[in-house]
Amino acid sequence: MIRIMRHLVARDLRLALRQGSDAAMVIAFFVITVTLFPLGVGPEPNVLARIAAGVVWVTALLATMLSLDRLFQADYDDGSTDLLVLAPIPLELAVLAKVVAHWMLTGLPLIVTAPVLAALMNMPGPGYPVLIGSMLLATPTLSLIGSVGAALALGARRGGILISLLVLPLYIPVLIFAVGGVDAAISGLTPRPHLLLLGAILAAALPLAPWAAAAALRHSLR
Amino acid sequence: MPNRFSGHSLTCFRGERFVFEALEFHVESGEALVLTGPNGSGKSSLIRIMAGLLAAVDGRLEWNGDPVAATPEDHSARLHYVGYQDAIKPVMTVRENLAFWAGLRGGVGKVPEALETVGLGAIADMPAQFLSSGQRRRLSLARIVASVAELWLLDEPTVGLDRHAVGILEGLVERHRAGGGMAVLATHQPIALGGTERGLDISGFAARRQIFDDVEARR
Numbered sequence: 334m335i336r337i338m339r340h341l342v343a344r345d346l347r348l349a350l351r352q353g354s355d356a357a358m359v360i361a362f363f364v365i366t367v368t369l370f371p372l373g374v375g376p377e378p379n380v381l382a383r384i385a386a387g388v389v390w391v392t393a394l395l396a397t398m399l400s401l402d403r404l405f406q407a408d409y410d411d412g413s414t415d416l417l418v419l420a421p422i423p424l425e426l427a428v429l430a431k432v433v434a435h436w437m438l439t440g441l442p443l444i445v446t447a448p449v450l451a452a453l454m455n456m457p458g459p460g461y462p463v464l465i466g467s468m469l470l471a472t473p474t475l476s477l478i479g480s481v482g483a484a485l486a487l488g489a490r491r492g493g494i495l496i497s498l499l500v501l502p503l504y505i506p507v508l509i510f511a512v513g514g515v516d517a518a519i520s521g522l523t524p525r526p527h528l529l530l531l532g533a534i535l536a537a538a539l540p541l542a543p544w545a546a547a548a549a550l551r552h553s554l555r
Numbered sequence: 556m557p558n559r560f561s562g563h564s565l566t567c568f569r570g571e572r573f574v575f576e577a578l579e580f581h582v583e584s585g586e587a588l589v590l591t592g593p594n595g596s597g598k599s600s601l602i603r604i605m606a607g608l609l610a611a612v613d614g615r616l617e618w619n620g621d622p623v624a625a626t627p628e629d630h631s632a633r634l635h636y637v638g639y640q641d642a643i644k645p646v647m648t649v650r651e652n653l654a655f656w657a658g659l660r661g662g663v664g665k666v667p668e669a670l671e672t673v674g675l676g677a678i679a680d681m682p683a684q685f686l687s688s689g690q691r692r693r694l695s696l697a698r699i700v701a702s703v704a705e706l707w708l709l710d711e712p713t714v715g716l717d718r719h720a721v722g723i724l725e726g727l728v729e730r731h732r733a734g735g736g737m738a739v740l741a742t743h744q745p746i747a748l749g750g751t752e753r754g755l756d757i758s759g760f761a762a763r764r765q766i767f768d769d770v771e772a773r774r
Contacts, residue, residue, distance in 0.1 A: 351646035415638055418631070503762040
């Protein structure tokens with residue numbers, strides 16, 4: 334079972350690298366959008382420092398969402414989904430493998446880029462470890478919740494917009510606790526409860542999201 | 556003892572209309588069942604129902620008399636499905652495409668042999684985006700050679716194939732049957748399976764009713 338999951342992850346990574354990659358697009362979007370804020374809000378260091386965590390996190394959410402419509406769509410269009418459903422592995426685990434690949438292609442690059450962009454936004458020093466920690470805990474959740482939206486939107490016209498409508502409201506708790514944790518650290522409080530809550534959301538999404546996404550995928554074939 | 560795959564009183568409801576109803580079929584080890592019927596008579600739907608990809612609104616599938624619905628994993632493990640879509644990734648090579656699907660079923664070792672069998676051995680390292688439609692079809696068929704499954708469900712397997720490739724397919728089905736396998740093919744083109752295949756014209760099961768007449772059927 335683990336072997337098949339690794340096989341699936343390797344295939345998705347290989348496909349993404351060959352196709353010249355959504356990952357690069359996601360990061361480019363992330364960088365460009367964050368750099369718009371100093372231009373729009375003005376280069377006042379205190380103002381930027383105040384909104385740094387929020388801007389980085391909101392943009393990370395949007396960047397993740399941009400990449401979601403490709404998650405199942407390509408397989409759906411060329412008939413691969415049929416064969417995945419028939420593969421000797423529970424569809425839930427196949428979905429989980431695709432989510433893992435998606436996270437490696439979008440979540441990991443976001444985690445690496447976020448501190449650089451936070452520096453650009455003049456974020457105070459104590460915020461960085463918590464920013465990275467919250468990203469490590471929460472980006473897998475973004476991929477997991479996103480997979481449900483991506484699976485539900487299969488076969489719909491303008492699926493990308495539908496995914497945003499489905500998924501963004503579900504991202505709100507992640508956003509609140511992630512930004513809250515960073516802000517707490519900056520103002521000298523402990524970020525621990527925020528990080529624990531992010532961990533709890535991840536622990537809940539890990540079994541629930543693949544299950545829901547697999548059900549939506551099966552439904553899309555009907 | 557030969558295995559027996561059968562369907563009883565199958566009713567298919569697609570796109571707000573009944574496609575066929577009260578359809579019966581059976582196929583045993585060593586047999587081939589050729590589905591015929593005009594466009595839209597439900598051949599593809601029936602094959603997808605047989606594969607478990609589509610649910611019939613009524614009726615049941617049985618394997619040796621046991622309901623397939625009770626053990627869906629066992630059912631998908633014993634079948635190969637070749638649909639009208641090829642599931643080919645254009646950026647991967649011919650070999651990589653096949654190795655992926657074969658690897659899911661533990662058949663990586665047989666990839667070179669399978670590619671030779673369908674006549675794609677010479678272009679195994681070519682990206683699949685340059686394949687012609689007939690070659691894409693051959694690559695799909697290579698999947699069923701690369702790993703073993705007892706039940707072959709082939710939806711229009713001959714579309715786009717040249718005469719030589721149709722001959723290869725006929726040979727494959729013959730060998731599969733000789734080894735105790737069973738095959739269901741939906742096709743418009745004549746295919747020579749030694750004259751021992753059985754035909755099933757599913758237009759004979761065309762639905763007469765247009766709407767649900769009772770709540771029971773909806774389940």
